[in-house]
Amino acid sequence: MLAVKNLEVVYDDVILVLRGISIEVPEGKIVALLGANGAGKTTLLRALSGLLGVHEGDITKGEITLDGKPIHRRSPAQIVGLGIKQVLEGRRVFAEFNVEENLRVGAHTNARAAKHNMERVFALFPVLKDRRKATAGYLSGGEQQMLAMARALMSEPRYLLLDEPSLGLAPLLVQQIRDLIVEINRAGTTVLLVEQNANMALSIAERGYVMETGKIVMDKPAAELLDDEDVKEFYLGLGAEGEKSFRDVKHYKRRKRWLS
Amino acid sequence: MTDFLQALISGLGVGSIYALLAVGFVIIYKSMQVISFAQPALLVTGAVMVSYLRFDFGLNFWIALPLAMVLTALLALVIERLALRPMIGKPVFVVAIITIGVDIAVRVVVNRFIGLGARQVGDPWGLTIRRLGAVVVQERYLWMMLITAVVVSLLFAFFKYSRVGLAMRAAAFDQETALAQGISVGQVFALSWAIAGALAALAGTLAGTRAGIDQQTWVLGLKALPAIILGGLDSVGGAVVGGLAVGVVEAMVSRYQGAYFPWLGQNFSLVSPYVLMLIVLMIRPYGLFGTPEVERV
Numbered sequence: 001m002l003a004v005k006n007l008e009v010v011y012d013d014v015i016l017v018l019r020g021i022s023i024e025v026p027e028g029k030i031v032a033l034l035g036a037n038g039a040g041k042t043t044l045l046r047a048l049s050g051l052l053g054v055h056e057g058d059i060t061k062g063e064i065t066l067d068g069k070p071i072h073r074r075s076p077a078q079i080v081g082l083g084i085k086q087v088l089e090g091r092r093v094f095a096e097f098n099v100e101e102n103l104r105v106g107a108h109t110n111a112r113a114a115k116h117n118m119e120r121v122f123a124l125f126p127v128l129k130d131r132r133k134a135t136a137g138y139l140s141g142g143e144q145q146m147l148a149m150a151r152a153l154m155s156e157p158r159y160l161l162l163d164e165p166s167l168g169l170a171p172l173l174v175q176q177i178r179d180l181i182v183e184i185n186r187a188g189t190t191v192l193l194v195e196q197n198a199n200m201a202l203s204i205a206e207r208g209y210v211m212e213t214g215k216i217v218m219d220k221p222a223a224e225l226l227d228d229e230d231v232k233e234f235y236l237g238l239g240a241e242g243e244k245s246f247r248d249v250k251h252y253k254r255r256k257r258w259l260s
Numbered sequence: 261m262t263d264f265l266q267a268l269i270s271g272l273g274v275g276s277i278y279a280l281l282a283v284g285f286v287i288i289y290k291s292m293q294v295i296s297f298a299q300p301a302l303l304v305t306g307a308v309m310v311s312y313l314r315f316d317f318g319l320n321f322w323i324a325l326p327l328a329m330v331l332t333a334l335l336a337l338v339i340e341r342l343a344l345r346p347m348i349g350k351p352v353f354v355v356a357i358i359t360i361g362v363d364i365a366v367r368v369v370v371n372r373f374i375g376l377g378a379r380q381v382g383d384p385w386g387l388t389i390r391r392l393g394a395v396v397v398q399e400r401y402l403w404m405m406l407i408t409a410v411v412v413s414l415l416f417a418f419f420k421y422s423r424v425g426l427a428m429r430a431a432a433f434d435q436e437t438a439l440a441q442g443i444s445v446g447q448v449f450a451l452s453w454a455i456a457g458a459l460a461a462l463a464g465t466l467a468g469t470r471a472g473i474d475q476q477t478w479v480l481g482l483k484a485l486p487a488i489i490l491g492g493l494d495s496v497g498g499a500v501v502g503g504l505a506v507g508v509v510e511a512m513v514s515r516y517q518g519a520y521f522p523w524l525g526q527n528f529s530l531v532s533p534y535v536l537m538l539i540v541l542m543i544r545p546y547g548l549f550g551t552p553e554v555e556r557v
Contacts, residue, residue, distance in 0.1 A: 054436050056349075080442030092437040094430055104423070105430040109442035111423045155442060 001026050002048070002084065002159050002190070006062035007072075009043055011055065017043045019214040020062065025159065030181065030191045032201035032222060034235055035211035041194045042089060044211070045161045048192075049086035050076035066159075080109050083158035087151075089167065089194075091144045095137030099128055099147060102136050106151030114154065121150040124183065142173040149180065159190045166197045174200055198235035202226045210235075265395045267515040268508060273401025275507020276408035280463040281484035282491065282499035283412065284456030289493050290432040291452040294352055298339060298359040299460050300481025301366035306332040306461020307381055307468040307477065308373050314382035321384050325465055329458040336457025339366075340450055348449075363478075371475050378472035381465050400469045411462065412500055415455075419496070428452065432494075483510075486537035492547025501549065506533045 002025040009018040017040050025031045035041050046052045047059060050072075064072040066082055074082070094102050103121065107114035122129035125146045131139065136147055145165055152160060162181065166174040178200050185191050185204075195201035201222075202208055208225040210218035218225065225231050281299060288296045309328035313319045319327070343362050347355050385400040419425040431438040431448040439445055460481070464473065467480050487506045491498025514529030521528075540547065 049440060051436060051439055054439065075444065076439040077442045077444040080440070085442075086440050088437055088440055092434060094433050094437070096433060097426075097429070101426060105426055105438070105441050105443070108423065108427050151441065 001067060002192070003065045004044070004048070004062070005065070007044070007047060007059065007064065008061035009040075009047055009052065009057055010060050011043075011057045013058070017057070017214050018047070021211070021214070021216055022062075023209050023216065023219075025190060025192050027158070027190050028185075028188070029206045030185050030193060030204055032198075032205035032208040033192060033194045033211060034196075034198050034201060034208060034225075034231075036234075037196075038213070039211040040214045041211055042163055045086055045163050045192070045194060047072065048079075048161055049084060050074055050079045051086065077109070080155060080157070083156070084161065085152045085155060085157035085159070086161040087148050087163060087165065089163040091141070091148045091167075093136040093139070093144050093147050093151070096135065098135055099132045099139070102147055102151050103128075103154050106154030108155070110155040113156065117154045117156060121153050124153070124180065124187075125150050142169055142176065145169065145173075145177060146180070149177075149184070153184065153189070157189060159192065160184065161192045161194075163194045164196060165193070166195060166200055178204055198231065202231075262394045263515065266397060267511045269395070269397045270401050271508035271511025272504055273398075273404040273507070274467075274511065275504035276404045277463045277466050277480070277503075278483050278487045278506050279408055279500045279503025280411065280459045280466070281481060282487035282503045283415065283496055284459040284463075285484050285488050286491075286493065286496050286499040287428075287452045287459075288456045289488075290496075291428060291448050292344070292355070294344075294355045294359070295493075296359045296453075296456065297356060298336075298363040298366065299456065299484065300478035301363040301370065302332055302336055302457045302460035303464035303467070303481045304370050304374070304473060304478050305335060305366060305464070306457075307464035307473045308370055308379065309461065310381045310465045311379045311468070311473070312373070315380070321382055324382070325462070328465065329461045332461035333454040333458040335366075336453040336460075337450055340453035344453075345446065345449065367478055374473065374475055376475075378474040379468075380472040381468040383465075383469040385469055387470065398470070400466075404466050404469075407462070407466065408500075411459070415496065424451065483533050486533040486540075489537045489547060490540050492550030495547070495549040498547055498549025502547070506536065509533065509536050 004021055004023045007018050007021045010016050021044060033041050033044070043057065046055065046057065048064060052058065059072050063070045066084065071079060071082060094105060103118055104114060107117060127143055128147060128150055131143065136144065139147060149165065165177050169177065174197065181191055181193065182204050193201050193205060202225055205222040208220060208222045209216050210231065281303065284299055285295060288294065306328050309331055310324045313324035313327055314321060339362055343358055344355060347358060383400065385403060388399040390397055390399045390402060419429055427438065427443045428448050428451060430441065431443055431445050435445055464477070467477065483506060484503065487502035488499050490505055491502030510529050510532055513532040517524055517528050
């Protein structure tokens with residue numbers, strides 16, 4: 001189990017971004033992490049994968065444990081070696097490389113099994129097999145997202161951290177990506193899914209966390225979250241006030257505070 | 261015509277030295293986005309090491325050269341670790357200035373070993389001349405081309421096919437993503453310095469063939485700057501072409517300028533690479549082979 005306890009992260013020594021976050025990602029499950037822009041979702045993923053240093057971020061309190069052992073002082077390369085891999089937001093494929101080279105880079109920590117794993121991800125993403133010699137930068141957005149996920153899978157991670165895989169994709173592609181995530185999970189990889197698309201994330205997740213300004217404000221099974229009035233209103237756009245008259249809506253009422 | 265071919269071959273020979281140096285610059289630039297001005301010092305260090313290994317330890321040239329390359333690579337590793345690694349994330353300008361400091365410091369030490377005169381590197385070619393038809397060339401130029409061709413092809417294969425080479429390219433392209441794939445960017449920095457150090461040592465030794473090296477040999481290292489500006493800072497292939505081009509231009513100017521443009525004075529060929537650099541900067545500031553941006557339209 002991957003667990004975060006009371007994690008506090010500060011950027012540039014001054015900006016407090018995570019204020020005591022605790023989440024648990026049990027093995028074999030899909031866990032969704034929702035939240036508005038700037039809530040700290042990506043920062044949490046960076047803390048998990050050790051990439052805070054690139055952004056001048058620092059863990060000031062709390063700990064991250066993998067099966068009970070603290071990992072938050074490890075380097076990104078060590079964390080990948082332990083089987084935790086992040087797919088960065090915005091796909092970030094190596095645009096100048098071809099598809100196969102991208103996958104080989106993904107197999108960096110596990111080069112021996114690269115051949116076997118390449119067959120495995122090609123079976124999962126047949127589109128990539130057809131375009132294995134194509135320059136990655138010229139793939140479509142959906143293909144690039146698949147490539148980014150495939151690249152991460154090349155090192156056989158136990159935990160896959162996905163940062164907004166549906167970003168900028170057409171609804172049909174979002175569905176396809178969603179099905180792929182389910183398939184990856186079924187093959188034995190635990191998934192922590194950060195999403196703006198709450199509907200998609202909660203439909204496949206077992207459990208969901210909602211973050212706001214650096215705190216976890218909700219922590220429920222995904223099905224309950226889908227039914228929650230606040231989540232409906234703020235993430236699914238199914239709020240009750242569409243039916244209200246605008247005369248009744250005072251703007252300060254709209255400023256929702258969680259846990260108040 | 262014979263004259264022209266002779267000038268061309270000597271130009272390509274000297275140009276391949278520039279090419280080796282330029283490739284070192286480019287490899288460091290690609291991994292750290294910093295131009296390392298410490299290359300000239302590494303160049304002299306390598307050549308001096310060959311000289312000592314050859315004459316004071318009595319080794320064969322073909323053993324001394326690879327050994328000196330390895331030792332220079334180690335020195336480059338130490339420099340990277342002590343002087344540059346702590347500066348990661350600092351402004352590029354600051355890091356570049358640090359490399360100038362390193363260059364001066366290393367050269368001061370190395371100059372003590374060179375002494376006042378010239379030191380031979382003990383190459384096996386000396387004054388040997390080859391006749392290719394009517395063309396008479398020094399054998400060492402042919403060897404320079406051959407060695408450079410072999411080394412550069414090995415490097416290309418390394419970057420294309422090996423796991424580490426691919427990791428270096430990935431880290432050069434997008435550091436954060438490379439980190440997320442489990443690549444240690446620190447190792448990439450170290451390795452790029454080691455490769456550049458070995459290349460500089462090789463270039464310095466080749467440059468020291470026949471006439472030897474003295475306290476001014478390091479100036480040669482600066483000729484790589486026109487080469488990389490010409491080829492584009494981030495292109496290894498461009499660096500090779502740029503290096504060869506600079507060598508050829510230099511040789512041609514030195515051969516023909518006296519006859520056609522005598523008013524430019526003697527030894528104009530020494531500045532001709534920089535004139536070429538200025539022209540390139542004015543018309544194609546990103547160089548001839550700067551990597552084209554891959555973008556979906």
